Amino acid sequence: MELKSEPPRIILVRPQMGENIGAAARAMMNFGLRDLWLVAPRDGWPNEKALAMAAHATPIIENARVVETLEEAVADRTLIYGTSARLRNATHHYLLPEEAVSQVCMQPKSAILFGAERTGLTNDELTACHGLITIPTDPEYGSLNIAQSVVLLGYLWWRGRESYSLPEDAIPLAEAGEVEALYRHLDEKLEHSGFYLTEERKPSAKRNLRAMLARFPLTSHDIQTWHGILRAIGGKTS
Amino acid sequence: MELKSEPPRIILVRPQMGENIGAAARAMMNFGLRDLWLVAPRDGWPNEKALAMAAHATPIIENARVVETLEEAVADRTLIYGTSARLRNATHHYLLPEEAVSQVCMQPKSAILFGAERTGLTNDELTACHGLITIPTDPEYGSLNIAQSVVLLGYLWWRGRESYSLPEDAIPLAEAGEVEALYRHLDEKLEHSGFYLTEERKPSAKRNLRAMLARFPLTSHDIQTWHGILRAIGGKTS
Numbered sequence: 330m331e332l333k334s335e336p337p338r339i340i341l342v343r344p345q346m347g348e349n350i351g352a353a354a355r356a357m358m359n360f361g362l363r364d365l366w367l368v369a370p371r372d373g374w375p376n377e378k379a380l381a382m383a384a385h386a387t388p389i390i391e392n393a394r395v396v397e398t399l400e401e402a403v404a405d406r407t408l409i410y411g412t413s414a415r416l417r418n419a420t421h422h423y424l425l426p427e428e429a430v431s432q433v434c435m436q437p438k439s440a441i442l443f444g445a446e447r448t449g450l451t452n453d454e455l456t457a458c459h460g461l462i463t464i465p466t467d468p469e470y471g472s473l474n475i476a477q478s479v480v481l482l483g484y485l486w487w488r489g490r491e492s493y494s495l496p497e498d499a500i501p502l503a504e505a506g507e508v509e510a511l512y513r514h515l516d517e518k519l520e521h522s523g524f525y526l527t528e529e530r531k532p533s534a535k536r537n538l539r540a541m542l543a544r545f546p547l548t549s550h551d552i553q554t555w556h557g558i559l560r561a562i563g564g565k566t567s
Numbered sequence: 568m569e570l571k572s573e574p575p576r577i578i579l580v581r582p583q584m585g586e587n588i589g590a591a592a593r594a595m596m597n598f599g600l601r602d603l604w605l606v607a608p609r610d611g612w613p614n615e616k617a618l619a620m621a622a623h624a625t626p627i628i629e630n631a632r633v634v635e636t637l638e639e640a641v642a643d644r645t646l647i648y649g650t651s652a653r654l655r656n657a658t659h660h661y662l663l664p665e666e667a668v669s670q671v672c673m674q675p676k677s678a679i680l681f682g683a684e685r686t687g688l689t690n691d692e693l694t695a696c697h698g699l700i701t702i703p704t705d706p707e708y709g710s711l712n713i714a715q716s717v718v719l720l721g722y723l724w725w726r727g728r729e730s731y732s733l734p735e736d737a738i739p740l741a742e743a744g745e746v747e748a749l750y751r752h753l754d755e756k757l758e759h760s761g762f763y764l765t766e767e768r769k770p771s772a773k774r775n776l777r778a779m780l781a782r783f784p785l786t787s788h789d790i791q792t793w794h795g796i797l798r799a800i801g802g803k804t805s
Binding site: 427431515518524537558561562563 | 784797802
């Protein structure tokens with residue numbers, strides 16, 4: 330199977346029900362998605378109910394990668410979208426499914442995140458995301474479950490993958506691990522500079538900074554530029 | 568006429584032929600776009616040929632704002648897209664017309680830029696843009712002219728304006744003038760720090776920095792944060 334676009338990684342973050350993991354795998358199978366990662370599944374792994382529900386998608390369940398932290402699951406990803414049933418924090422960049430998928434088609438090494446069934450993605454998990462996909466639905470009838478959302482996004486990717494391909498000379502975005510390293514460099518300078526006025530406000534200030542960097546479409550070249558800026562104007566603190 | 572989404576401003580940058588200005592105005596009229604700005608039109612203003620071609624769109628031509636620099640035309644805009652017939656510099660953020668329009672529908676005070684007929688937007692003009700809209704066409708038959716592009720983008724906006732509206736609690740992006748002020752603050756720190764290694768490389772380094780800031784979806788709050796960062800780690804140079 331030769332595809333012009335690279336299929337996105339599907340990451341289920343703290344999934345609760347094995348049945349939902351299996352159903353998500355089935356939806357992935359239908360639309361050419363194969364790369365499933367699970368972050369800290371509630372009932373451990375392997376999970377019999379996931380396997381039973383998967384049916385023809387057994388290989389996806391068997392090859393699923395299980396990790397403890399979201400950071401591990403996205404470290405090599407360049408474009409990371411979360412899914413959210415509702416508008417959350419107003420500073421997020423919201424996208425419709427069609428928009429998000431066309432960006433996914435134009436970037437290698439993308440990922441789409443789905444939060445725990447009951448709570449969705451936490452604020453900390455959202456700071457890993459370039460943008461948040463919201464699927465418009467009738468507001469009177471609640472939101473889609475994980476597998477339904479995978480069906481919809483998988484279909485759009487499958488349909489779009491031929492039309493939207495990576496521009497030949499485009500520079501891909503940096504991997505999430507590189508962005509994290511830039512955040513740590515910035516944070517180190519800020520710790521030394523007194524930017525964090527009080528200990529109390531530090532955690533939310535740090536979360537906001539990390540979220541802001543994640544929202545920016547940073548290339549590896551941009552990241553090197555910012556390391557250079559921090560070294561040039563930030564003095565000898567590191 | 569009550570619209571949920573605010574129509575984008577149409578900005579023609581250094582337009583050459585009066586006929587094309589008039590034809591663009593006609594296309595705007597068809598799809599509820601009224602706000603036309605011209606940056607340094609080649610043949611001066613008013614332009615008889617523009618008026619003759621405009622037909623039912625005469626009011627748009629009569630109310631068009633004419634300015635000398637692109638900076639003036641975008642200073643109060645929060646989301647700025649350029650149009651480009653082909654992939655240019657690889658570091659730009661490319662969007663398909665549908666994606667760009669749905670973002671335009673979700674942001675107040677947006678603008679879409681069209682370059683001079685012969686050359687398109689220059690590299691300096693591109694640094695003002697959050698992203699570049701490329702309209703897919705048969706590569707064997709060249710590109711669309713300005714008015715054709717306005718027809719297509721205008722239609723998509725007209726069709727999308729009811730479905731995609733500004734999320735109620737979303738924080739709009741900062742105005743271009745605020746981003747420019749942040750760039751100047753950063754540049755000042757960099758001038759004092761020796762970041763620009765040689766005079767020779769300065770102009771392109773500056774252009775790249777300005778383009779990078781324009782690509783980032785910065786809110787007014789983000790901009791205040793970065794001013795704070797520059798003050799905290801950048802010492803007493805200003």
